[in-house]
Amino acid sequence: MSSPILTLRSVVAGYGAGDILKGVDLEVAPGTVTCLIGPNGAGKSTVLKCVSGLLRPRSGTVSFRGEELNKLAPRDRLLRGIVHVPQDRSLFPAMTVWDNLLMGGYAMPDQKEVRRRVEAAADVFAICRERAREPAGSLSGGEQKQVELARTLVLDPGLILLDEPSIGLDPKSRTQVFASIRRLAEQGRTVLLVEQNARSGLAASDFGAVLETGVVRLVDRGADLLTNPEVARLYLGGNAHSSLSSAAAASSPGR
Numbered sequence: 001m002s003s004p005i006l007t008l009r010s011v012v013a014g015y016g017a018g019d020i021l022k023g024v025d026l027e028v029a030p031g032t033v034t035c036l037i038g039p040n041g042a043g044k045s046t047v048l049k050c051v052s053g054l055l056r057p058r059s060g061t062v063s064f065r066g067e068e069l070n071k072l073a074p075r076d077r078l079l080r081g082i083v084h085v086p087q088d089r090s091l092f093p094a095m096t097v098w099d100n101l102l103m104g105g106y107a108m109p110d111q112k113e114v115r116r117r118v119e120a121a122a123d124v125f126a127i128c129r130e131r132a133r134e135p136a137g138s139l140s141g142g143e144q145k146q147v148e149l150a151r152t153l154v155l156d157p158g159l160i161l162l163d164e165p166s167i168g169l170d171p172k173s174r175t176q177v178f179a180s181i182r183r184l185a186e187q188g189r190t191v192l193l194v195e196q197n198a199r200s201g202l203a204a205s206d207f208g209a210v211l212e213t214g215v216v217r218l219v220d221r222g223a224d225l226l227t228n229p230e231v232a233r234l235y236l237g238g239n240a241h242s243s244l245s246s247a248a249a250a251s252s253p254g255r
């Protein structure tokens, strides 16, 4: 692929005594959507935190546009265009939709530019104008997710990190969220997302990566992971009780 916009090399990270990420290697190509899948607790959200700076790796490196990020605070990564949309709803529910968009640029010194970008984001996400004066908390979950995506644009992001964007949404809203994610990529944004709903996530993505027990086991085109029998069995609606590594061991000759 073209030279990666984001590179993780041998990233080891955790919260307490043990390591959650045990040497994660991952490359993300610019202008693409990459979906990280894997069982609950594998460390998917932890990967995103290591990129946005909410968690410092114990060892290994995270590089964005060739620059090592390890020593940079979350705010400095934000100003470099790395935006993290966490799994939980992150809008200020009592503030209007429009004020929430303006908050997206709170860290930017040029507030005139922030207002210009909010207008541009509202051109892309129609809901922002339709519901501009309403409290964000009065919108449905799917509508709030659209506003959250719009808000990322205020930072002119080079990399958008999305943690389970479709969780808790009805099927129609889910379809809309994935369509919006595709639109972000078509505008040249790079997206790294985590999805529990692996089938929809991979279908909306150019590339997919499978994270198991803190290691990336497999990287491939999203479409190829969708038709990979082991991935299908483990993550696309089969019994997700095994792992790719044990599946490979079980199917290897001599076992």
Ligand SMILES: Nc1ncnc2c1ncn2[C@@H]1O[C@H](COP(=O)(O)OP(=O)(O)O)[C@@H](O)[C@H]1O
Pocket (backbone or CB within 6 Å): 015, 016, 020, 038, 039, 040, 041, 042, 043, 044, 045, 046, 047
């Ligand atoms: N803030 C935290 N403090 C302690 N342990 C955590 C924290 N966040 C996550 N963990 C633990 O790290 C592991 C991986 O979590 P996470 O990255 O959220 O997994 P995933 O997103 O793949 O479900 C889990 O065992 C989880 O309990």
Ligand SMILES: [Mg+2]
Pocket (backbone or CB within 6 Å): 044, 045, 046, 163, 194
């Ligand atoms: Mg998670």
